[in-house]
Amino acid sequence: MELDRIALNSLPAQGMELTVTSDEVWAKPLGEYGINCRIAEPVSARVFILAQDTGCLIRGDLSGTVVLPCNRCMEDTVVRLAQEFEEFEEYPWAEREPEDTENAVSFMEDGVVFQQDGMPFLDLASLLWEEFSLALPVKPLCRQDCKGLCPVCGKNLNQGDCGCTSEAGDPRLAALRRLKVKRQA
Ligand SMILES: [Zn+2]
Numbered sequence: 001m002e003l004d005r006i007a008l009n010s011l012p013a014q015g016m017e018l019t020v021t022s023d024e025v026w027a028k029p030l031g032e033y034g035i036n037c038r039i040a041e042p043v044s045a046r047v048f049i050l051a052q053d054t055g056c057l058i059r060g061d062l063s064g065t066v067v068l069p070c071n072r073c074m075e076d077t078v079v080r081l082a083q084e085f086e087e088f089e090e091y092p093w094a095e096r097e098p099e100d101t102e103n104a105v106s107f108m109e110d111g112v113v114f115q116q117d118g119m120p121f122l123d124l125a126s127l128l129w130e131e132f133s134l135a136l137p138v139k140p141l142c143r144q145d146c147k148g149l150c151p152v153c154g155k156n157l158n159q160g161d162c163g164c165t166s167e168a169g170d171p172r173l174a175a176l177r178r179l180k181v182k183r184q185a
């Protein structure tokens, strides 16, 4: 089955279930877009597709394990993915209310459902790539209390102090210190 063009009019009326484990869907675009994310445990998705008169329902879940750089210290961070999704992809060519005509154009450009020779198709590969991107944490942390990198020398502060911080001092602490001095005077 070609995951980027599933013929919706040949699906069984009660819908179809399938499991997708293809590297083409996730590993390949990660490489092509140069995204700093490595797949550690195969990503797979269980999908249910139901074609309806005005659109297509796609429901399922996605799981796997990826390695991303920590948002603070850049060290490898293992992230377990477990994302459920449910989308209704409206057919852009289906009848719409008149005020929706403008939206229909942009919808058609990047929609995952499309028409070819008058037949409806679903680009499941694109949809699953989108769900995968949504499942990735925006700011992954190697651990909740990651100390990050020293802004002065760049040392990973999880591995110990670098000595810079005590000299520069935190500006907020400096304000407090001044207060203290004042009170003593
Ligand atoms: Zn970190």
Ligand SMILES: [Zn+2]
Pocket: 150, 151, 152, 153, 154, 155, 162, 163, 164, 165
């Ligand atoms: Zn430092």
